[in-house]
Amino acid sequence: MINFRYVRPTTRQACVTALVSDPTAQFIAGGTNLIDLMKRGVTAPEKVVDINALTLRSIDKQGSGIRIGALALNSAVADHPMIRQQQPLLTQALNAGASAQIRNMATMGGNMLQRTRCHYFYDTALPCNKREPGSGCGALEGFNRIHAIFGTSDRDPKTACIAVHPSDMCVALVALDATVLVTGPNGERRIPFVDFHRLPGNTPERDTNLERGELILAIDVPDNAFARHTHYLKVRDRNSYAFALVSVAAALDLSNSTIRDARLAMGGVAHKPWRLLDAEKALVGKPATEATFRQAADIAMQGAKAFEHNAFKIRMAPSSIVEALKTAARPA
CATH class of the missing domain: 3.30.390.50 (CO dehydrogenase flavoprotein, C-terminal domain)
Structure with a gap:
């Protein structure tokens, strides 16, 4: 792990500015994925922007749905009475993920941004277009037992990627027609959850449709009639x-x-x-x-x-x- 600068802004705008001002900077909240990636040398930000000072942990009824702050912990969301009663699918998916210890640290926004667990992505000695664009995809001709069967890009070796997204929570949120609220250099915008993550296409290094400097603020889950089944x-x-x-x-x-x-x-x-x-x-x-x-x-x-x-x-x-x-x- 390289030496890095650590900053902890106290406003949303300051967080966005701190990220935009350094092309290598990354946000950190629970750190359950980012720290692993830094230890392994998969990513090496020269600046880490801690967003935990922001007030983004609430879980509230808003209009015809529930708004969940990006910093709400996975365990807190899964155990919240309103989520358990009105959106049990989300509770089930959250409780299926990781371990109790990790759920007590992982945030909703961080869960959405976790990177693939592809072996070739994590091993810096092996080729991976997601980690190093243009280096090739080791999984194509390698051990690909855990890999994708839908939406892969495998025709051009320089852009090929057959990795899978690892989150359980996100599978429930896409099924529940959730929407993501983000802010960035150009202000706030809403992204339908189905459009938040990307297929690899020609840019497998990009996991989401977030623009540089954008910060997840909340996830909105609309009311539905599915609570019983x-x-x-x-x-x-x-x-x-x-x-x-x-x-x-x-x-x-x-x-x-x-x-x-x-x-x-x-x-x-x-x-x-x-x-x-x-x-x-x-x-x-x-x-x-x-x-x-x-x-x-x-x-x-x-x-x-x-x-x-x-x-x-x-x-x-x-x-x-x-x-x-x-x-x-x-x-x-």
Whole structure:
């Protein structure tokens, strides 16, 4: 780890200014991901801007939804009575992530910005277009068991990337139609959660659509009718502190046994949380039966592409979707 400068501004504008003034600077809150990256030499900011002095920890009812401050801790959000009662899918996803100790330090904004856990990204001796643009993608011809089956870029070696986004929380938030409030040099703006993270395309080094100097202020989660029928399913190698091979966020609005509305997203399968819009549409108006769920799962898998070591995800993903929907459909 290199020597770096540490600053702790007390206003939003000062935080933005401190970041913009140094091209290598990075924000830090809980530090549960950034410090690891700095220790391994994956990133080396010459200045670290601590944003913990900002008042961004509240969890409040606002209009037709709930606003969650960017500095609210993962554990505090998961355990908040309003979240547990009105947005249980978010509670389930948060509790599936990391360990209790990390959830007690990790912030909502930091969770959104965590980097991929691709082995080739973390090992600075190996090529990685995300870490060092133009160096190649070691995962393409390497051990790619944990890697993506949707939205990959693998045609041009200089821009190829098949890494997956690691967050559980973000899978729930994309399913729940959340919106992200940010501020930056050009003022505030709102970003639909589905558009917050990026596919690799020709710029795999960019994980999000944040502009340089922008700071996450809050996440808005709109009210919905899914509180009674939700389930977050995480398939992983072990039950504690492991990232998803495949995860599914499922939410249903049922009238008797008919699906009035549905939300469906997957994690562990793409460079960003993967919203299954076509599968959701296929569920609406149908009976909540296994046959319906299997049809939706088949639709969800259209366009999936496996690599040498992750073909099992092509089978695991639709089975996980069906299981998540079956569990969500059970009587509350």
